[in-house]
Amino acid sequence: AQTVTQSQPEMSVQEAETVTLSCTYDTSESDYYLFWYKQPPSRQMILVIRQEAYKQQNATENRFSVNFQKAAKSFSLKISDSQLGDAAMYFCAYRSAYNNNNDMRFGAGTRLTVKP
Amino acid sequence: SAVISQKPSRDICQRGTSLTIQCQVDSQVTMMFWYRQQPGQSLTLIATANQGSEATYESGFVIDKFPISRPNLTFSTLTVSNMSPEDSSIYLCSVNGGQLSTDTQYFGPGTRLTVL
Numbered sequence: 001a002q003t004v005t006q007s008q009p010e011m012s013v014q015e016a017e018t019v020t021l022s023c024t025y026d027t028s029e030s031d032y033y034l035f036w037y038k039q040p041p042s043r044q045m046i047l048v049i050r051q052e053a054y055k056q057q058n059a060t061e062n063r064f065s066v067n068f069q070k071a072a073k074s075f076s077l078k079i080s081d082s083q084l085g086d087a088a089m090y091f092c093a094y095r096s097a098y099n100n101n102n103d104m105r106f107g108a109g110t111r112l113t114v115k116p
Numbered sequence: 117s118a119v120i121s122q123k124p125s126r127d128i129c130q131r132g133t134s135l136t137i138q139c140q141v142d143s144q145v146t147m148m149f150w151y152r153q154q155p156g157q158s159l160t161l162i163a164t165a166n167q168g169s170e171a172t173y174e175s176g177f178v179i180d181k182f183p184i185s186r187p188n189l190t191f192s193t194l195t196v197s198n199m200s201p202e203d204s205s206i207y208l209c210s211v212n213g214g215q216l217s218t219d220t221q222y223f224g225p226g227t228r229l230t231v232l
Contacts, residue, residue: 044225045208
């Protein structure tokens with residue numbers, strides 16, 4: 001079974017600085033999708049960024065970018081120019097491209113604090 | 117993306133009672149998913165609800181405890197039956213954003229349940 005590991009329970013960053021959140025995963029599949037979700041204290045889960053495993057180019061969404069290392073099974077999230085509104089729980093998630101059902105696996109989460 | 121609403125947003129219930137949570141989507145979706153997020157934890161999939169068929173439950177979750185209805189392509193309910201304090205969690209509804217099962221999942225705002 002696929003597993004997702006986030007080894008950083010908590011991280012903090014100074015406003016306007018850059019922070020990187022780590023995520024590793026374990027799978028025997030060659031095609032899959034990876035996601036980063038943000039969950040603010042209001043608890044609404046918001047998609048931050050997604051990556052298709054067959055794409056070599058790292059996904060980017062404004063201040064958010066990923067470093068996808070398929071061979072190392074690593075999928076880190078970089079937040080540039082951090083803002084106070086970035087403070088939230090961040091979850092890394094894996095989804096199989098082969099399963100017609102759900103099969104989305106979440107990491108334990110990283111709580112990000114942004115200091116003014 | 118899909119706009120998802122849930123009712124109630126929160127509730128405090130007595131042990132032994134049942135609560136039905138509603139999930140409404142602004143567009144027709146094939147698959148809807150119910151997750152549980154225990155305090156300070158990550159998300160765990162309870163079941164997948166397809167319209168016109170029985171819900172598919174994950175290991176550790178049973179229909180008698182978490183009956184699900186899916187009467188049409190925009191609506192689903194999850195009932196938490198015979199509640200105990202261990203059922204205190206946030207319950208999240210989720211849908212696929214597109215026709216393909218491998219598309220991104222979007223989440224409702226969640227229902228915070230406290231069982232006394």
